[in-house]
Amino acid sequence: MQDVPVEEMEVVVVVDGEIAGGRLDAVLAKAHDAFSRNRIKDLILEGAVTIAGETVAEPNYRVKAGETIVLVAPPPEDPEPKPEPIPLDILHEDEHLIVIDKPAGMVVHPAPGSPGGTLVNALLHHCGESLPGIGGVKRPGIVHRLDKDTSGVMVVAKTERAMRHLAAQFADHGRTGPLHRAYIAYAWGSTQTAAGTIDAPLGRDQHNRLKQAVRREGREAITHYAVEARFGGEGWDITRLSCELETGRTHQIRVHMTHIGHPLVADPVYAPGFATKVNRLPAEPRAAIEALGRQALHAAELGFEHPRTGKEMFFQSPLPPDLQMLDDALHAYDRAFAG
Structure with a gap:
């Protein structure tokens, strides 16, 4: 076998009875999960795979028992x-x-x-x-x-x-210092309490590596929330919340709010099942949500100790235009409904 440069990666698969008859791209993807199946397919088409010393450039090639497959690929x-x-x-x-x-x-x-x-x-x-x-x-x-x-x-x-x-x-996490992180979030539904704490450990979702999930063996995650405003009409409710982080895990607020039954408005990952709720909203809030294209979440406040002077620093960010449009539309509906 030829020498493989150190910057390249070699994968060798000997086909046994269990995988015989499988597609070449599927067999390699299963044998080496560092590459996606699409990446494996591209590598095959680029001539990076040989069987018995001969290049095989057909991803749908059916492998045979006893064959030795060699994939030589550059690292990501x-x-x-x-x-x-x-x-x-x-x-x-x-x-x-x-x-x-x-x-x-x-x-x-x-x-x-x-x-x-x-x-x-x-x-x-x-x-x-x-x-x-x-x-x-x-x-x-x-x-x-x-x-x-x-x-x-x-x-x-x-x-x-x-x-x-x-x-x-x-x-x-600010337990012995002035660190402060507060977010504005718009969530589906009406929380049972005006304020609360979600203490639920988070880890990678076992079924989707791109998502986080509440898991018993996960890392500690604590979110404090308080209701700032409630909006609603026939068949729909939206709550504006202030969420303060005690810990800072990946997707923490998004996962925690979903965990208690109030996923964030327009969250494409954790609230896809709530998309139909948008159709129940009045025209202006519905248009504002459809224009978002992202979860309704904004890091509004950040406080910390200056690393050189020791002074407590505090910064605020106003709602960006897309969330301000949603907020204005919800308040306008509220005023019209109250009138």
């Missing part, structure tokens, strides 16, 4: 982020940190499927040589994240000292 690309001239809404900046009002639709750091156009790319352009390598090459300065389609306040470190100090605050 993981390029170093590049500076990009992307505008930033800066709430505060000094030599130690920068506070950003992130728009919905912006990914925080490069990842498969989003190699560019991210907050990191924008920060590298804005901060220049001061940022690369702070906290890691791939995620320079990033101490916490917001989901791609969640808007609002974020803080980014510009020095190693600031990175360590801020990371410690977020790891401590």
